[in-house]
Amino acid sequence: MAKQILTLNQISLKGLERLPRDCYEVASEFAHPHAILLRSHKLKIEDIPASVLAIGRAGAGTNNIPVAECSKRGIPVFNSPGANANAVKELVAAGLLLGSRGIIDGIQYVDTLADMTDKAEMNKVLEAQKKQFKGSELVGKTLGVVGLGAIGSLVAEMALTLGMDVVGYDPALSVEAAWRLSSQVRKADNLSALFARCDYITLHLPVLDATRGLVNAELLSAVRKGTCLLNFARQEIVDEEALVAALDGDQLRQYIADFPSPALIGRDDVILMPHIGASTEEAEDNCAIMAAEQIRDFLENGNISNSVNFPNLTLERVSGCRLSVTNENVPKILGSVLSILADENINVIDMLNKSRNEIAYNLIDIESHASESVLDKMRALDGVVNVRLIGDCA
Ligand SMILES: NC(=O)c1ccc[n+]([C@@H]2O[C@H](COP(=O)([O-])OP(=O)(O)OC[C@H]3O[C@@H](n4cnc5c(N)ncnc54)[C@H](O)[C@@H]3O)[C@@H](O)[C@H]2O)c1
Numbered sequence: 001m002a003k004q005i006l007t008l009n010q011i012s013l014k015g016l017e018r019l020p021r022d023c024y025e026v027a028s029e030f031a032h033p034h035a036i037l038l039r040s041h042k043l044k045i046e047d048i049p050a051s052v053l054a055i056g057r058a059g060a061g062t063n064n065i066p067v068a069e070c071s072k073r074g075i076p077v078f079n080s081p082g083a084n085a086n087a088v089k090e091l092v093a094a095g096l097l098l099g100s101r102g103i104i105d106g107i108q109y110v111d112t113l114a115d116m117t118d119k120a121e122m123n124k125v126l127e128a129q130k131k132q133f134k135g136s137e138l139v140g141k142t143l144g145v146v147g148l149g150a151i152g153s154l155v156a157e158m159a160l161t162l163g164m165d166v167v168g169y170d171p172a173l174s175v176e177a178a179w180r181l182s183s184q185v186r187k188a189d190n191l192s193a194l195f196a197r198c199d200y201i202t203l204h205l206p207v208l209d210a211t212r213g214l215v216n217a218e219l220l221s222a223v224r225k226g227t228c229l230l231n232f233a234r235q236e237i238v239d240e241e242a243l244v245a246a247l248d249g250d251q252l253r254q255y256i257a258d259f260p261s262p263a264l265i266g267r268d269d270v271i272l273m274p275h276i277g278a279s280t281e282e283a284e285d286n287c288a289i290m291a292a293e294q295i296r297d298f299l300e301n302g303n304i305s306n307s308v309n310f311p312n313l314t315l316e317r318v319s320g321c322r323l324s325v326t327n328e329n330v331p332k333i334l335g336s337v338l339s340i341l342a343d344e345n346i347n348v349i350d351m352l353n354k355s356r357n358e359i360a361y362n363l364i365d366i367e368s369h370a371s372e373s374v375l376d377k378m379r380a381l382d383g384v385v386n387v388r389l390i391g392d393c394a
């Protein structure tokens with residue numbers, strides 16, 4: 001039977017092509033899908049059918065998915081780390097230029113000249129008026145990058161090539177990300193220190209309980225007058241009341257963001273874009289391909305890559321019969337699962353077990369078929385969240 005993949009946003013065809021039509025049906029409506037593919041759709045736990053085995057986010061942020069509740073139900077949530085990083089980096093480059101030059105005001109001014117028919121007169125007028133749109137150069141200015149993961153590290157690199165000084169802050173920097181980072185990026189000891197020394201500050205961290213409202217009145221009071229804040233991460237990271245106060249008080253010169261909100265639209269000191277950081281053909285393809293391939297490998301082999309709540313785990317297939325067991329990360333459960341197999345005279349050929357926080361996940365390759373009643377015995381064990389027989393075990 002073909003597996004059903006429910007799409008809750010438009011997902012690039014290049015990604016959907018990774019789910020072959022003889023094995024997968026893809027549609028925006030299914031009552032009992034095997035998996036969900038989505039982008040920014042706000043997913044509620046009550047809207048996830050019991051049949052769902054996995055969720056794939058074609059993108060980086062997973063704050064639109066109830067990840068903790070999915071973990072309790074044994075559903076791995078996948079994302080596509082880095083797949084849209086270049087698209088965001090390029091938009092941040094545009095943001096820096098919009099924040100340093102009179103580009104938008106200048107374009108709007110030129111539009112006011114639409115009724116002039118005399119070219120020479122038009123030139124005279126605009127040459128006289130262009131002083132209103134004078135900007136400053138980015139070279140030699142300091143950019144603070146908050147969050148130095150896939151996007152932040154590319155933004156830091158781009159800013160260095162523009163001749164900016166770059167200061168970074170990331171308290172949870174992975175070893176891999178640290179390797180990617182140029183040695184020219186200077187480290188700020190804390191956020192206040194970064195906020196106090198930059199001309200431009202750009203946010204590239206996830207929204208989590210710990211980062212919601214992170215950019216608050218205290219931090220904003222530390223900025224140098226004339227600082228420009230760019231937010232291409234998430235709206236919730238910036239405390240909006242504090243932001244408006246900092247702009248009104250001329251503490252902050254400008255706010256450039258990918259997240260419009262009624263309190264900010266129409267202000268001269270704010271530039272808002274409609275969440276288009278990842279809206280390029282290339283990023284949409286990359287994210288969809290990564291998400292679709294990860295979902296497929298999970299459904300067909302139980303392997304997990306780039307999950308935000310499950311351990312990453314890949315086991316090469318040695319037999320057609322594979323079990324996946326998700327359980328609470330406490331002692332003795334795996335032993336009990338293996339005892340059930342031993343009691344049934346089912347030989348284990350290969351297995352892998354990993355845990356992450358409260359979840360333990362096991363792949364067990366077995367020599368002979370395990371019946372539904374054997375699987376039910378495992379499911380009945382205290383602490384077992386789900387058990388799945390994967391692949392053709394006839
Ligand atoms: N505008 C858009 O369309 C768009 C597109 C892609 C991503 N995003 C947002 O950007 C975020 C970052 O994306 P990414 O691909 O770089 O993710 P990433 O996971 O590669 O990097 C995030 C980095 O933030 C760091 N971090 C966590 N908490 C921090 C804190 N308190 N202070 C400083 N750094 C902290 C992490 O250690 C990590 O290195 C995503 O979570 C998403 O919300 C927005």
Ligand SMILES: O=C(O)CC[C@@H](O)C(=O)O
Nearest residue numbers: 039040059060061278279
């Ligand atoms: O899917 C999108 O368009 C936005 C994605 C972006 O916010 C992300 O977190 O990757």
